[in-house]
Amino acid sequence: MARLSYLLAASATATLLSAAAQADSQRYIMITHGQAADPFWSIVKTGAEDAADELGVRLEYRAPTTFDVARMRQLLEAAIASEPDGIILTLTSPDAMGSLMQGAKDEGIPVVVINSGGHVARDYGADLYIGMDEHLAGKMAAERMIENGASHGLCVNHEQGNVGLDQRCEGFLEGFGGNASQLATTIDPTEIRNSLIAYLDQNREVDAILGLGPLSTEPVIEALRSEGALGQLQFGTFDLSPRILQTVAAGDMDFAIDQQPYLQGYQGVVTINQYVKHLLMPATDLLTGPAFVTPETAEQVIELTERGIR
Template sequence: MKSVFNKLMLTAAVIAAPMMANAEGHGDDLTYVLVSHAPDSDSWWNTVKNGIALAGDQMGVTVEYRNPPTGDLADMARIIEQAAAANPDGIITTLSDYDVLKGPVMAAVDQGIDVIIMNTGTPEQAVEVGALMYVGQPEYDAGLAAGQRAKRDGVGSFLCVNHYISSPSSTERCQGFADGLGVDLGNQMIDAGQDPSEIKNRVLAYLSANPETDAILTLGPTSADPTLLALNENGLAGDIYFGTFDLGEEIIKGIKAGTIEWGIDQQPFLQAYLPVVVLANYDRYGVLPGNNINSGPGFVTAEGLTKVEKFAGEYR
């Protein structure tokens, strides 16, 4: 796996080198800003940071990462406004709450800044705000696919552990899962918060009050890791159907151990890496892909784990 990855990176670097050499006078000093909705505590976004760092090096551009420290979306909107005020060559941003973020994004576009929507939001919303394109995983569609898969596996009821309930895109994952099962979401989604101890305790409390629950869905390592601890504590690890969004070190261990059925890989590395490459080529040569890029969903199971295990939490 490592040799294949290194060959891919070497190929990208070889391609990038002549491009930069030929780009003299066509955007030598390009600066892009990636704005995410993630709080500082969410380690999943380290993969995104790795993506923009590598793309920046290969393309010969500067890429800055900014985020609201607590995940507050109003704060994120202000960060987008501040980024636009600095007049970068492009902004790459999540669209986790369309109503809150569309204003500053559209203002940046009106200012003449190229914008790419990544990670959250939808291709349709990217068009509405005037972005060049969308690179990511439509959240509702991913949840729906997960629910349909779980239904085929015999699941009828579930608990969705939502650690970022203020973000509509997180709720879309839970709603999609419920629709895939063909059941009402109702009270099957809990506001878990982001403190690991609180998440574990709230999962334990829900399962104690609802012992008939067939399955658990978590929305990333922030909620998956404490949920694993909860299941080890109440003895349900390996006995209750458990699926999660995203990958991470503990999630990979859970898949290997048979505690987690699958992880939905939306490939955050590509969500960050590709927009930088696209913007650099667009600024230098005026070329732009004709379609949006769906980076997921892809289901990682124990059978295919060897292909992604080494780079989970780093590039996957």
């Protein structure tokens, strides 16, 4: 009986100590623009949560249900008001969110920007950007297609106004030297399919298509398949999903650009924690992409997606 009492007391003490440690640990808020339906953002969240677990810090992940800049402003305002130890943010609309981010810095809250807005992040007080050079990646996609024989490109943009996606298209258009256009859509799959089919019917010179993520690319796959054009055009995308990787592995897509979202989430938490605890911060931004997944490497990457890492 005495032995049982001792064990119960020890367990209760350990629980109290654990609770106290949790109460004293750093608290970080991550705000992204990603929709729950997009597999990309589940990987970012997994990376961030893995880092928080390993470090023993508290992480609050917040995002709007759809791409909504006004809602992101509200989330950022609420985050600042709660006085966290640090904020990790996707800067999708610098005009709408930059002043708030600068306000957080003025109040002594460190801010790390991930994924979007790297070109102006430091202008608004960010301590670091972790992600991909979106413009460069779009340009590299165009150059890759031109090397493989393409002459007229089309960029399918499902979120105009998202600075990261806009930069991808801008880089793509620049890479084609003016021989490319942008097709603006919403995230509605039916609209994407119908808009693309109508555009290609009126612009038969297009021989290269770039999607900006699974939300637009998967409907493009369906549209091209229904028209018998899948595998007949140069075709690539940003970001990965199981369906995209299967299409690449089958040789019906030329590439998928991986910006390694797990690293964006993971390094976002690790980096801001190192700054809060030790005032350590990399001197230059951390670029996580572009990394091209091709038919030769797709099967290996598929195995990693099953683990929620790619």
